[in-house]
Amino acid sequence: MGGVTYREVLTKSALNRVQGMPFDWSLNPWAGCAHACRYCYARAYNARYRERDVGAGFDRNVEVKVNFADVLRAELRRHRKGSVAIGTATDPYQPIEGKYRLTRRCLQALAEFPMPTSLITKGTMVVRDIDVLKQLDAKEDVTVYFSIPTLREDVWRKAEPGTPAPLQRIRALRMLREAGLDAGVLCAPVLPGLSDSEASLEAVARAASEAGATAFHHRPLKIDIEIRDYYFQFLATEFPVLVPGYAQLYTGGSHADRGYERELEERVARVRNRYEFRLRPPRQREPETEQLQLAM
Numbered sequence: 001m002g003g004v005t006y007r008e009v010l011t012k013s014a015l016n017r018v019q020g021m022p023f024d025w026s027l028n029p030w031a032g033c034a035h036a037c038r039y040c041y042a043r044a045y046n047a048r049y050r051e052r053d054v055g056a057g058f059d060r061n062v063e064v065k066v067n068f069a070d071v072l073r074a075e076l077r078r079h080r081k082g083s084v085a086i087g088t089a090t091d092p093y094q095p096i097e098g099k100y101r102l103t104r105r106c107l108q109a110l111a112e113f114p115m116p117t118s119l120i121t122k123g124t125m126v127v128r129d130i131d132v133l134k135q136l137d138a139k140e141d142v143t144v145y146f147s148i149p150t151l152r153e154d155v156w157r158k159a160e161p162g163t164p165a166p167l168q169r170i171r172a173l174r175m176l177r178e179a180g181l182d183a184g185v186l187c188a189p190v191l192p193g194l195s196d197s198e199a200s201l202e203a204v205a206r207a208a209s210e211a212g213a214t215a216f217h218h219r220p221l222k223i224d225i226e227i228r229d230y231y232f233q234f235l236a237t238e239f240p241v242l243v244p245g246y247a248q249l250y251t252g253g254s255h256a257d258r259g260y261e262r263e264l265e266e267r268v269a270r271v272r273n274r275y276e277f278r279l280r281p282p283r284q285r286e287p288e289t290e291q292l293q294l295a296m
């Protein structure tokens, strides 16, 4: 892969209203993602709304919204209703976060004006922010989800070439759990023929459970129309034997055949039942200063 070009831009808004999701707002401090997962659904989003190509336009050209945390803080001052998810269309802990600290500064703003927060990442840099995650968690629930579709090294290297190794993500998860934070695993997306066997799913579930993950969820691969050619080209280059099977499985559009998805769900349920994913017990919240004053 070639190098990544970063372009600093100014944004007018940070909180993005979403519909039909388990959260009300999303936060994406970057546009594009150097983690470069071949299957990434955000490539389609990038093509649709930013008119960039789904390949290098997404993973070799990343926009840095340099004023993002300041805009977020101003928005949080005005309203804080609902819950927020960080990293729905980009990874909040892709390598450039080490320089700009946009995600860290967003978490600091949220710790000051708290909202229930979830964060999804493949980045191990999240452990750097355990301190601020704990500050926020003392006021509102925070859950960190690690995206770990497989532990298979060959699949990881080819399908997620810019990401930390899956076992490093497991290690980061363990560190968050040891710090008392809520952290689970999204085994997603599950790639047909590459990471959908019971053995592959089980390897992820076992490692997640041993690291103390509080949840284990999956999502089947969706291939949006915008990335269909791109993804099939990836398959043709790296796993050509799979191309005819995919063509058949996705003959109806962006979702895999329903029978396949049902069977996958049953497979995941079987695996999940073999391991323990213990929900974190409710926490004692720090009393608000105002409440303390009233009680005195």
Ligand code: SF4
Pocket: 033, 034, 035, 036, 037, 040, 041, 042, 088, 089, 090, 091, 122
């Ligand atoms: S880490 Fe997430 S946002 Fe980044 S390329 Fe991979 S799937 Fe897309």
